[in-house]
Amino acid sequence: MTGSLKILVVSTECVPFAKSGGLGDVTGALPGFLQKLGHNVMVVIPMYSFIDIKQNEINIAIERMNVKMGNELIVCSVHKTTLHEKVPVCFIDYEPYFARPNMYHDNNFNDYPDNPKRFAFLSKAALQLCHELNFMPDIVHANDWHTAILPAYLKRLYKDDPFFSNTASVLTIHNIAYQGRYDRYYYDYTGLGEEDFTPDKFECFNAINLLKGGIHFADMVNTVSKGYASETKTSSGGYGLDSFLVKKGDDYAGILNGVDYSEWDPAKDTLIPANYSSSNIKGKSVCKRALQEQSGLKQVAKSPVIGIISRLVELKGFFILSECIEDIINNMDVQFAILGSGDNQLETFYSNLQLRYPGKAASFIGYNNKLAHLIEAGSDFFLMPSLSEPCGLNQIYSLKYGTLPIVRATGGLNDTIENYNQDTGEGTGFKFWEPSGKAIYNTVYWALETYHNRKPHLQKLICQAMEQNFSWEKSSMEYIKLYQKALENKKNRAVI
Ligand code: ADP
Numbered sequence: 291m292t293g294s295l296k297i298l299v300v301s302t303e304c305v306p307f308a309k310s311g312g313l314g315d316v317t318g319a320l321p322g323f324l325q326k327l328g329h330n331v332m333v334v335i336p337m338y339s340f341i342d343i344k345q346n347e348i349n350i351a352i353e354r355m356n357v358k359m360g361n362e363l364i365v366c367s368v369h370k371t372t373l374h375e376k377v378p379v380c381f382i383d384y385e386p387y388f389a390r391p392n393m394y395h396d397n398n399f400n401d402y403p404d405n406p407k408r409f410a411f412l413s414k415a416a417l418q419l420c421h422e423l424n425f426m427p428d429i430v431h432a433n434d435w436h437t438a439i440l441p442a443y444l445k446r447l448y449k450d451d452p453f454f455s456n457t458a459s460v461l462t463i464h465n466i467a468y469q470g471r472y473d474r475y476y477y478d479y480t481g482l483g484e485e486d487f488t489p490d491k492f493e494c495f496n497a498i499n500l501l502k503g504g505i506h507f508a509d510m511v512n513t514v515s516k517g518y519a520s521e522t523k524t525s526s527g528g529y530g531l532d533s534f535l536v537k538k539g540d541d542y543a544g545i546l547n548g549v550d551y552s553e554w555d556p557a558k559d560t561l562i563p564a565n566y567s568s569s570n571i572k573g574k575s576v577c578k579r580a581l582q583e584q585s586g587l588k589q590v591a592k593s594p595v596i597g598i599i600s601r602l603v604e605l606k607g608f609f610i611l612s613e614c615i616e617d618i619i620n621n622m623d624v625q626f627a628i629l630g631s632g633d634n635q636l637e638t639f640y641s642n643l644q645l646r647y648p649g650k651a652a653s654f655i656g657y658n659n660k661l662a663h664l665i666e667a668g669s670d671f672f673l674m675p676s677l678s679e680p681c682g683l684n685q686i687y688s689l690k691y692g693t694l695p696i697v698r699a700t701g702g703l704n705d706t707i708e709n710y711n712q713d714t715g716e717g718t719g720f721k722f723w724e725p726s727g728k729a730i731y732n733t734v735y736w737a738l739e740t741y742h743n744r745k746p747h748l749q750k751l752i753c754q755a756m757e758q759n760f761s762w763e764k765s766s767m768e769y770i771k772l773y774q775k776a777l778e779n780k781k782n783r784a785v786i
Pocket of ligand 1: 310312313315600629630631656657658659662681683684
C-alpha cells in the first residue's frame with residue numbers, strides 16, 4: 291500500500307449531527323475507520339440550524355469565507371468540531387440555505403425547490419475550505435446526487451488550480467432512485483459551462499440530472515453492495531442510469547457498508563434495558579418485555595414480535611406490506627412494533643393499525659433512535675420487504691441483536707442474509723423474492739412456524755446470525771483500494 295492519503299468527505303448527512311438514513315450512518319462511521327488505518331480525513335457537511343452547537347462542542351473556525359457561485363459571491367462562515375475524537379468535521383454555515391427545519395424538505399415533505407443551489411454551494415464551499423485550511427486532498431469523496439457535482443468542479447472549474455492538480459474524485463451512490471433532477475434554470479448557478487449540459491453529462495430531457503453528471507466525471511464510482519451494483523446496471527434497477535454505469539466498466543464497484551458495532555452491539559448497547567450476547571442471551575427476553583410494555587403490546591412472552599424501523603416509502607415495500615399485514619395479524623399469533631416516518635398515506639395507514647389491532651400492533655410515527663435500539667433488541671424478527679435496497683443497515687443490526695431478518699432478496703439484503711435451510715438449520719434469516727403481499731405473508735408464516743415448531747433450528751439461526759461480522763474494518767480497506775484506483779485513473783486518463 292502507498293502512504294497515507296488525505297481524504298475530503300463531503301456529505302449532506304453525518305451521524306451524530308444530521309441523519310435521515312444510511313448516508314448519515316456511513317459518513318459518520320467510515321471516516322473514523324479510515325483515520326484508524328493511518329489516513330487523514332476531513333468531513334464537510336452543512337451547518338443545519340437543528341444541530342446543537344453546545345452539545346457537539348462546535349466552534350467557529352472561519353468567520354468569513356467567500357464562495358463564488360456562477361455570477362454570485364456568497365459569504366459564509368465555517369464551524370468545526372471533531373468526530374470519534376480525531377476526525378475534523380467542518381460545517382458550512384450559510385443561513386439562507388441551511389437554517390431550515392429539515393434537511394431536504396418542508397414539514398409537508400415537499401422538497402425545497404432550491405436544493406440544487408444549496409448543495410452545489412456546499413460542494414463548492416468544501417473545495418474553497420480546502421484552500422483556506424491548506425488541506426490538499428488526494429481524494430474528494432462525494433456522496434449521492436447532492437454533492438455529485440464535485441468531480442465536475444475538480445475537472446472543470448479547478449482544472450488549472452495546482453492545489454488540486456493531484457486530487458482524484460470518488461462518488462458513492464447510496465440510492466440510485468434519488469438523482470437530483472431539477473429545472474435547467476439552476477444550471478447557471480453551478481458555474482459549469484454549456485459544454486457539460488449534454489445528454490452524456492448533466493442534461494436529461496432538457497433538465498439537470500446531477501447524479502448522471504457525477505457518474506461521468508468521477509474517477510471512480512461505487513455503490514453500497516455488490517448486489518446493488520449489478521442491479522443498477524440493468525434497465526429495471528438503473529432508474530435510467532444503467533447504461534452510464536455499464537459504460538464505467540471496472541470504474542464502478544460495489545462495497546458493502548460496514549456497521550458501527552460501537553453503536554449497535556447488544557453486549558454494549560447503553561440504550562437497551564439489558565445487555566446480552568450469543569453466549570448469554572437471557573437479556574433479550576428482558577428487552578422483549580420492555581418493548582411490549584412500553585409500546586402497549588400484550589405482555590405475552592411466547593408471542594413472537596416482528597420489528598420494523600424504516601422510512602415509510604414505496605421503495606421500502608410498505609405498500610405491498612399494507613396488502614397483507616392485516617391478514618397476518620388476524621391469522622397468526624404475532625405482534626408488530628413499527629417505527630417510521632415518510633409518505634403521508636403510509637403514515638396514516640400504519641398509525642391506524644395500532645388503533646385497529648390494540649395489543650397486536652404498535653406504531654410510532656417519527657424518528658426515535660432510542661426506540662430503534664429497543665425494537666432491534668426486543669423483537670424476535672425484523673421485517674424488510676424492500677422493493678429495492680442498496681445495502682440496508684437494519685438487517686445487519688438485526689443479525690447482531692439475534693433478531694432474525696425476514697427480507698426480500700434484493701441488493702444488500704440478498705448479499706447479507708443467508709436463507710434458512712429447513713433441512714440443516716443453516717442460515718441467518720428468511721428470504722422471499724417476489725415483491726408481493728402474498729410472498730410476505732408466506733414468508734412471515736414460515737418464520738413463525740419455525741419459531742413455534744423448530745426450536746433447535748431457531749436457536750441455531752439466532753447463534754449464526756449473532757456471529758456474523760460486517761464491521762467497517764473490512765469495508766474501509768476496500769475504500770482505500772477504491773481511492774487508489776481513482777488516483778491511478780486520474781493520472782492515466784484524459785478528461786473528456
Ligand atoms: P435508508 O438509508 O434507505 O433509509 P438504511 O437501512 O441504509 O436505509 O438506513 C436506515 C437507517 O436509519 C438505520 O440506521 C435505521 O435504524 C435508521 N432509521 C430509519 N428510520 C428511523 C426512525 N424512524 N427512527 C430511528 N431510526 C431510523
